[in-house]
Amino acid sequence: MSDHAFSAPGSPLPPSAADAVLAGLTDNPLGETSPSIYDTGRVVTLTPWLPGLDGRLKFLLDSQRPDGVWGATGGYAVLPTLSATEALLTVLRRRDSSAVPPGRLAAAAGRGLSAIWGLTHRNDPARLPDVVAAELIAPALVAEVNAHLDRLSEEPITGLDAWGSGGRLPLPPGSDPSALARAREHLRVSGDVQAKLWYSLEVMGAAARGTRARPVDGALACSVSATAAWLGHPPIAEPASIAFLQATAAAYGGAVPGTFPLYGFERTWAIGALVRVGIDVRVPPSLIEDLEQSLAAGAVGGAPGLPPDADSTSAGFATLARLGRPRTPDCLWEFELDDHFCCWQGERTPSPTANAHVLEAFAEHIARNAGDSGRHRAAVRKIVRWLAGVQLENGSWADKWHASPYYATSHCSLALDLVADPGAERAVRRAVEWTLATQNADGSWGIWGGTSEETAYAIHVLLHTAPGRSDPRSGRAAARGREFLLSQDPERHPPLWHQKDLFAPAAVCRAVRLAALRLTDSHTAPTADAGKGPGHGSADHRRQMRAGR
Structure with missing residues (x-):
């Protein structure tokens, strides 16, 4: 792969790195993406x-x-x-x-x-x-x-x-x-x-x-x-x-990015990555209010001018729920098909990760509305069957939004892990096995050589799913992955995301790396969730959702 990774300008992140990521979303309101x-x-x-x-x-x-x-x-x-x-x-x-x-x-x-x-x-x-x-x-x-x-x-x-x-x-x-x-x-x-x-x-x-x-x-x-x-x-x-x-x-000094501005997608994915693992961050109120106002009007796209899609919409609902600001995700029904959910009507190829995000949005809704979830539960079962059916023979998933299977495998595994379903658990176990089997000698993961972003996704599979956490091999592999993450420049982001060519969304890449480091910290500190209660990202909260409570 090309060695021309995108390095975002600016000084190293301060000690409160997660808060710095979120501050960057307001300091750079149009987003940070690599040139194309x-x-x-x-x-x-x-x-x-x-x-x-x-x-x-x-x-x-x-x-x-x-x-x-x-x-x-x-x-x-x-x-x-x-x-x-x-x-x-x-x-x-x-x-x-x-x-x-x-x-x-x-x-x-x-x-x-x-x-x-x-x-x-x-x-x-x-x-x-x-x-x-x-x-x-x-x-x-x-x-x-x-x-x-x-x-x-x-x-x-x-x-x-x-x-x-x-x-x-x-x-x-x-x-x-x-x-x-x-x-x-x-x-x-x-x-x-x-x-x-x-x-x-x-x-x-x-x-x-x-x-x-x-x-x-x-x-x-x-x-x-x-x-x-x-x-x-x-x-x-x-x-x-x-x-x-x-x-x-x-x-950009004369050069240009491809998709720009892309702040809706960048904000939702970066905030979602941090709060999913329970990092205690101060999300700027303006970002939450923007997301709430957008979803109040219906389905949203990745940024103004892009058509509404199930991926951005469902990720937004799941993120708001984890921030304690849940909304009923019923506008997602416009994307429902016979056996899965489309990103938009008439799309050429379906997206496993979009379906994973719809599953998460519905799972978060069910966890808070047990008496009003019949249709949502049926949709969850549908998505579980579809995701298990499109899982590749080796246990990974591939997706049209990202060049690396580690992105799709992470997002599909984390969504399926929310569901108390034998088929979902089998699919996640297969993903864990594939992740363990594909680690590089230097502790990294990556399709064209190890990268921080892909290594972070692999750690999420190993330490943020029940089958992964229960396997003693996961802790050892994640510890090696952590050492790789700490050895790399945190501001170097090889382009892996799909547009017309590949690009790197800087805030998202920073957030998934920090989330992975948080998971490795928690794995070596069993009391990390003590006293937090069933808040977003905590082990208690995930157990509640897996139980369908």
Whole structure:
């Protein structure tokens, strides 16, 4: 995987680290997320008028790996490598004014072309991962890169002579050019784009400029590249959106994040990670009130401008309940299907972790409303069956929101552990076995080498589930994991979360690490819950919910 982890700016966390995480949520109200190779490349191509081009080019050049690839490994490299390479070719073709020497841009573009060729021409070509709109983005970018290659024979670029002989890139497996063609035809005929495609508007080409859409605070669907495509070149007269792009690029030194702002998701997940394990934190009242007001109006999305989804909504309900501010989670019924809950109607792939969060929201409701929970209990049984059915053979879970199975396995295990059900217990035991079996020699866990975030998720499985805590191996493995966590830079966050490429939400990564350290402290101090009573995160509270009381 790429070694370009996101390190959030700022000084080391003070002694009250959990409170510092929450303070950061108010100090950085738009959120902290890593810059995106994919979106930075799209902004280079789509908005030559935007200040900060040199910063964007420097970010792209610095992010390229020695083998010419951008991004993580395998299929995760396809979209960022295509986007960065296409952007460099565009700058060279347009002869944009830049302090970066053209020879350096051409050399990087040539390495990028070789990398894409290797990814797509080998016997087992890299398949696109389940990131947002990958099936549409890949054919759009391949067509743009191939158009550059077609022009090289007649309009050569110094340093790219080897690519002027008519070579063309094939589509990576998982591409859907027919779906892209249908979406573009719909835009041509109707002058409009389905709302679910606003987030990926940049795949629509020049027709995206000024199409009917509804930005929120200047951002279209919280997507920087979609906002850039909607503004176009020259930009349409939308001062709020222009200001949004300018401010975002300035904050990142020219580069841009992908999904921004994403403060709804970041706040809910960070607060939830801390209170779930019983850390005594002072959650700023403004954050609680914002969450309460949002949920009072119905289902919510990850941030303003994103469609309401079951994942954000259920996580919000569970977090409020653990903060002692429960609300009836009945707006989740709009996401109910025959055998599981969808994130939103018409989604392409279901999410195990979204179902786990719905299960948690209902379990928290049942624990406080035993006499009014018949439908909720039935839904819990449904979700338990579905989660057990989609558990992988090795005992882990995979999910469309995160590259690592440790994220999905942690969230599914913790939710199932709340339910007094033999099937749920079997599934959690299998997850514990898988977690124990996949620890690295240095005490870490991770799919591409050990990371603090993934190690934290593994510790949650081992020490925050009943089957994990009852296994003496868990304590030993978690102790080794703790040593790894303490040896790592707490502000280094490799991108593992899915958007159009991978990103790292800094506050969430900090929170899950601190929660894991709290669990290891509690495991070595049996009286850690003494005197707390059945509050959120305590052992008594979890026993009550497992008993259905």
